[in-house]
Amino acid sequence: DIQMTQSPSSLSASVGDRVTITCRASQSIRSSLNWYHQKAGKAPNLLIYGASSLQSGVPSRFSGSGSGTDFTLTISSLQPEDFGSYYCQQSYTTPRTFGQGTKVEIK
Amino acid sequence: QVQLVQSGSEVKRPGASVRVSCKASGYTFSTCGISWVRQAPGQGLEWMGWISGHTDITNYAQRFQGKVTMTTDTSTNTAYMDLRSLRSDDTAVYFCARDCGGYAIFDYWGQGTLVTASS
Numbered sequence: 001d002i003q004m005t006q007s008p009s010s011l012s013a014s015v016g017d018r019v020t021i022t023c024r025a026s027q028s029i030r031s032s033l034n035w036y037h038q039k040a041g042k043a044p045n046l047l048i049y050g051a052s053s054l055q056s057g058v059p060s061r062f063s064g065s066g067s068g069t070d071f072t073l074t075i076s077s078l079q080p081e082d083f084g085s086y087y088c089q090q091s092y093t094t095p096r097t098f099g100q101g102t103k104v105e106i107k
Numbered sequence: 108q109v110q111l112v113q114s115g116s117e118v119k120r121p122g123a124s125v126r127v128s129c130k131a132s133g134y135t136f137s138t139c140g141i142s143w144v145r146q147a148p149g150q151g152l153e154w155m156g157w158i159s160g161h162t163d164i165t166n167y168a169q170r171f172q173g174k175v176t177m178t179t180d181t182s183t184n185t186a187y188m189d190l191r192s193l194r195s196d197d198t199a200v201y202f203c204a205r206d207c208g209g210y211a212i213f214d215y216w217g218q219g220t221l222v223t224a225s226s
Contacts, residue, residue: 036213042218044213089152095169100151
């Protein structure tokens with residue numbers, strides 16, 4: 001199975017800060033990487049697919065980059081509603097696997 | 108608008124089975140598959156498997172082989188996930204998610220169903 005490792009596991013940032021979350025795959029997954037945001041008690045919400053494509057309806061402050069094994073999710077200006085957990089997920093092969101998550105807290 | 112509506116919470120004894128349903132609306136059911144993802148309390152997301160929206164083709168994660176059965180009823184646009192021989196570590200929220208073209212990009216999700224396996 002492809003292992004997905006996110007860093008950091010948690011972070012605390014202020015409104016307006018630039019936030020970066022990284023995701024590393026245990027082998028190349030080309031650009032088959034998706035990002036989700038989940039608030040407590042809710043279903044995940046797709047933010048980015050194909051490593052860098054913004055899902056319809058998602059604010060442009062979210063962006064994704066990377067290919068191969070190293071990927072990045074960037075929030076250009078953190079907003080209060082961005083708190084919660086972020087997960088990367090590889091869609092390159094089965095079983096589909098997720099990173100362990102990054103918990104974002106607002107200072 | 109696309110919606111996936113799941114069945115309600117379940118409490119089962121260890122060793123029992125449970126069925127979770129996921130009713131789709133707002134799109135042509137046969138054009139997309141459904142993946143099932145679970146989340147144990149306080150833990151991350153775990154993909155369980157996928158079923159086609161127009162055939163009986165399934166793809167289960169190896170660790171769930173023999174444990175899970177995924178089916179669909181195209182007459183009601185509903186997907187089902189049956190989990191058997193429940194153990195306490197099967198306690199989790201189970202999500203269905205739309206998965207079109209087998210690309211494993213989960214663009215719409217159900218609200219989640221809490222399954223508790225406890226004596």
